[in-house]
Amino acid sequence: MISLRRSPEKVRLPKGFSFSAVAAGIKVSGRPDLALAEAVHGASAAALFTQNRVVAAPIVIGRQALVSTGGLVRAVIVNSGNANCATGHRGIQACEQVCREAGNLLGVPAAEIFPSSTGIIGVQLPTEKIRAALPELIAARSADERAALAFADAIMTTDTRRKIASARLRIGSKEVTLLGVAKGAGMIHPQLATMLVYLFTDLKASARELQPLLRAACDGSLNCTSIDGDTSTNDTVLLLASGASGVGLKDAGARKKFSSALTAVCQSLAEQIVSDGEGVQHVIRLFVEQARSRKEALLVARTIAHSMLVKTAWAGADPNWGRILAAVGRCGAAIDPSGVQIFIGSQKVCRNGMGCAFDERQAHRTLAQPVCDVRVLLGRGRVGVRFLTTDLTAEYVRINADYST
Amino acid sequence: MISLRRSPEKVRLPKGFSFSAVAAGIKVSGRPDLALAEAVHGASAAALFTQNRVVAAPIVIGRQALVSTGGLVRAVIVNSGNANCATGHRGIQACEQVCREAGNLLGVPAAEIFPSSTGIIGVQLPTEKIRAALPELIAARSADERAALAFADAIMTTDTRRKIASARLRIGSKEVTLLGVAKGAGMIHPQLATMLVYLFTDLKASARELQPLLRAACDGSLNCTSIDGDTSTNDTVLLLASGASGVGLKDAGARKKFSSALTAVCQSLAEQIVSDGEGVQHVIRLFVEQARSRKEALLVARTIAHSMLVKTAWAGADPNWGRILAAVGRCGAAIDPSGVQIFIGSQKVCRNGMGCAFDERQAHRTLAQPVCDVRVLLGRGRVGVRFLTTDLTAEYVRINADYST
Numbered sequence: 001m002i003s004l005r006r007s008p009e010k011v012r013l014p015k016g017f018s019f020s021a022v023a024a025g026i027k028v029s030g031r032p033d034l035a036l037a038e039a040v041h042g043a044s045a046a047a048l049f050t051q052n053r054v055v056a057a058p059i060v061i062g063r064q065a066l067v068s069t070g071g072l073v074r075a076v077i078v079n080s081g082n083a084n085c086a087t088g089h090r091g092i093q094a095c096e097q098v099c100r101e102a103g104n105l106l107g108v109p110a111a112e113i114f115p116s117s118t119g120i121i122g123v124q125l126p127t128e129k130i131r132a133a134l135p136e137l138i139a140a141r142s143a144d145e146r147a148a149l150a151f152a153d154a155i156m157t158t159d160t161r162r163k164i165a166s167a168r169l170r171i172g173s174k175e176v177t178l179l180g181v182a183k184g185a186g187m188i189h190p191q192l193a194t195m196l197v198y199l200f201t202d203l204k205a206s207a208r209e210l211q212p213l214l215r216a217a218c219d220g221s222l223n224c225t226s227i228d229g230d231t232s233t234n235d236t237v238l239l240l241a242s243g244a245s246g247v248g249l250k251d252a253g254a255r256k257k258f259s260s261a262l263t264a265v266c267q268s269l270a271e272q273i274v275s276d277g278e279g280v281q282h283v284i285r286l287f288v289e290q291a292r293s294r295k296e297a298l299l300v301a302r303t304i305a306h307s308m309l310v311k312t313a314w315a316g317a318d319p320n321w322g323r324i325l326a327a328v329g330r331c332g333a334a335i336d337p338s339g340v341q342i343f344i345g346s347q348k349v350c351r352n353g354m355g356c357a358f359d360e361r362q363a364h365r366t367l368a369q370p371v372c373d374v375r376v377l378l379g380r381g382r383v384g385v386r387f388l389t390t391d392l393t394a395e396y397v398r399i400n401a402d403y404s405t
Numbered sequence: 406m407i408s409l410r411r412s413p414e415k416v417r418l419p420k421g422f423s424f425s426a427v428a429a430g431i432k433v434s435g436r437p438d439l440a441l442a443e444a445v446h447g448a449s450a451a452a453l454f455t456q457n458r459v460v461a462a463p464i465v466i467g468r469q470a471l472v473s474t475g476g477l478v479r480a481v482i483v484n485s486g487n488a489n490c491a492t493g494h495r496g497i498q499a500c501e502q503v504c505r506e507a508g509n510l511l512g513v514p515a516a517e518i519f520p521s522s523t524g525i526i527g528v529q530l531p532t533e534k535i536r537a538a539l540p541e542l543i544a545a546r547s548a549d550e551r552a553a554l555a556f557a558d559a560i561m562t563t564d565t566r567r568k569i570a571s572a573r574l575r576i577g578s579k580e581v582t583l584l585g586v587a588k589g590a591g592m593i594h595p596q597l598a599t600m601l602v603y604l605f606t607d608l609k610a611s612a613r614e615l616q617p618l619l620r621a622a623c624d625g626s627l628n629c630t631s632i633d634g635d636t637s638t639n640d641t642v643l644l645l646a647s648g649a650s651g652v653g654l655k656d657a658g659a660r661k662k663f664s665s666a667l668t669a670v671c672q673s674l675a676e677q678i679v680s681d682g683e684g685v686q687h688v689i690r691l692f693v694e695q696a697r698s699r700k701e702a703l704l705v706a707r708t709i710a711h712s713m714l715v716k717t718a719w720a721g722a723d724p725n726w727g728r729i730l731a732a733v734g735r736c737g738a739a740i741d742p743s744g745v746q747i748f749i750g751s752q753k754v755c756r757n758g759m760g761c762a763f764d765e766r767q768a769h770r771t772l773a774q775p776v777c778d779v780r781v782l783l784g785r786g787r788v789g790v791r792f793l794t795t796d797l798t799a800e801y802v803r804i805n806a807d808y809s810t
Contacts, residue, residue: 051735052731052734052735053733053734053735053739053740053741053742054730054731054733054734054735054742054758055734083727085727085731086727086730086742086755086758086759086760087759087760088743088757088758088759120727121725121727121728121730121731122726122727122730122755122759122760123760124760228712228713228714229711229712229713230712230713230714230728230731230732230735231731231734231735232731233731233734306634306711307633307634307635308633308634308635308713308797308801308805309633309635309805312801312802312804312805312806313805313806315802315805315806316805316806316807318806318807320526321527322488322490322491322525322526322527323526323635325459325491325526325527325638326457326459326490326526326635326636326637326638327635328458328459329457329458329459329460329636329638330456330457330458330459330635330636334458335458336458337458337459337491338493350491350527352493353459353491353493354491354492354493354527355491355492355527355528355529392713392802393802393806394799394802394803394806396713396717396802397717397720397797397798397799397801397802398799399717400713400714400717400718400720400721401717401718401720401721401723401798401799402721402723
């Protein structure tokens with residue numbers, strides 16, 4: 001298992017990709033807000049998108065583009081500072097214009113440019129600023145670590161630190177590298193897709209081969225994550241495979257190896273996103289076990305993870321298990337409280353739905369750590385999920401109550 | 406429509422009831438924490454209880470008692486400071502003991518004593534303290550306003566003010582009086598029943614006649630209310646009719662008159678509970694309209710009302726309608742965003758799922774009021790709900806993050 005790391009180790013770069021970022025003036029702060037990732041000879045792509053019915057223009061365009069090209073991507077253009085969501089037909093046109101312009105400059109069809117946006121909802125995209133900055137963005141691209149870090153920095157909004165994870169694996173006599181880059185940090189409750197996450201690999205695989213691997217990797221990692229229960233309108237996970245390693249997925253061993261590296265990188269990004277959630281002081285690794293089904297386990301995990309009373313108790317490192325039990329009781333599943341056990345760290349605090357003697361100071365100390373495990377056993381079956389979530393602090397309120405529009 | 410009132414007008418007392426309260430030492434603060442309401446000659450009772458699967462001992466006992474007596478109640482005993490929830494068999498026995506003791510002192514069977522508890526979950530009820538205080542509690546009972554106010558004060562936990570509403574109506578040549586008393590102020594998201602609410606009337610009606618009236622009154626008032634989305638384990642609404650007015654419900658006109666007074670009193674209590682919610686700065690009257698069904702309208706209202714991002718924007722009086730639209734998008738109903746209109750006060754801020762020109766300062770000023778209307782039109786049908794909710798402030802976090810167990 002990958003532990004929660006605040007500063008990831010060395011960044012490993014897959015072959016076949018270059019990166020760049022510039023400040024186009026979309027963010028008021030003047031910080032970098034336009035980023036490029038180019039697959040120099042093109043890449044096969046798999047993607048997952050938000051399940052929110054309100055979807056941003058780049059989700060519409062990006063999804064269409066992947067269908068029309070059969071999963072071929074030459075470059076990803078991401079802007080931060082504006083979500084291009086709830087912007088109607090004009091927002092769609094703005095997104096198309098950016099893709100067309102970038103395609104022209106790179107000499108490829110617009111459909112091979114995959115667009116992403118993140119930031120405020122309901123404000124028209126400042127297309128002129130983006131178009132003006134594109135030549136500089138494209139000229140600056142480079143296949144080194146500094147450029148990859150610049151890409152990771154430019155896609156941030158309220159994130160306080162960049163989110164990167166990478167893996168290198170040996171398959172036969174060759175090496176395959178996988179690099180993941182993500183952003184958080186609010187409106188985080190991915191449902192089947194998530195946030196902005198870009199995964200780059202030099203594996204040689206078709207879009208059709210990549211899609212199920214991406215789905216499986218996300219289900220166990222990014223989809224078991226919530227900061228505030230709000231599913232974003234712009235969530236996107238994109239996996240690009242350049243093929244430059246020459247390594248394919250023909251044999252089962254290679255597929256298994258790559259799949260587990262992909263899951264580990266997604267899990268690391270999920271942990272980085274959650275630990276950098278808005279105002280987060282404590283990350284809770286919530287284990288819901290002995291459920292009848294994965295759906296039931298997730299329902300319980302999400303109800304606990306979204307309870308304001310539970311999250312504020314965690315903010316105070318308060319081992320108030322009664323609030324957790326009350327959340328289980330209202331989740332909608334037919335759970336008998338007398339079968340429920342709750343642990344904080346290694347201590348049992350609730351036995352058969354009732355309080356039991358435990359060292360409260362020890363439980364308080366456990367919850368006061370930056371990362372704490374909470375386990376809820378339902379006594380109904382054999383299915384479990386591991387769900388990453390956070391406390392709810394006054395700082396989260398401060399960040400999100402600022403009069404911004 | 407009853408407006409949001411912080412200090413209700415004159416309290417009207419129904420005939421046939423007396424009240425009292427004492428400090429039994431359950432609350433650490435030493436404030437009154439044990440309350441009695443007695444129907445001097447007994448009363449017909451209707452009740453609604455929490456839908457949480459984790460239920461407190463008094464819910465189990467109170468429900469059984471109403472069945473065994475056919476809806477006859479002589480007295481209500483409420484303690485604050487301890488919820489007697491997740492306390493297992495011992496908690497049930499403690500509750501039974503309190504009812505038996507109170508029944509002995511009043512000379513009625515234990516089943517005619519209706520018990521309620523509110524406070525911390527998972528701690529055994531201090532039965533000895535309650536039993537020791539019962540004789541004084543019963544001796545102190547009185548049929549005047551001061552005693553009714555003492556009852557209302559003693560059932561409070563984190564409430565900052567008492568919650569009372571009353572109505573007097575003329576039916577034929579006679580008067581019927583209705584008095585409602587409630588407590589909040591956290592773990593408020595009633596589902597079919599709600600919080601602790603006691604309704605006293607001198608109407609002459611059977612338990613069977615009262616139940617549908619209570620259900621209807623609550624559906625449109627207390628059940629359209631949420632502070633934090635957490636449904637309590639102890640929610641109870643109890644309606645007692647002493648019959649002392651001599652007025653019955655035989656004719657349809659009387660039934661309609663009483664029903665609308667009951668709804669108005671419940672609505673006033675709902676508004677008082679919400680405006681005194683933990684840390685609440687702004688009450689939002691959320692109107693979700695043009696839904697296909699009441700279920701759909703409630704789903705949308707609850708998703709908006711429970712979105713931490715929406716609630717924190719309200720705390721900052723931020724007219725960030727994009728977060729409201731995003732909440733509509735993830736609620737689970739098949740809503741087409743291009744049919745959605747959003748109003749803040751009387752201003753339209755989102756037209757057909759897109760931003761439209763509006764006076765942002767005016768919208769900010771509207772949201773900065775203690776009470777603000779937000780309207781969301783779905784463009785799908787003709788059903789609407791009015792849902793009362795609140796902002797989410799740093800003060801709410803402070804109250805609930807205090808290390809309390």
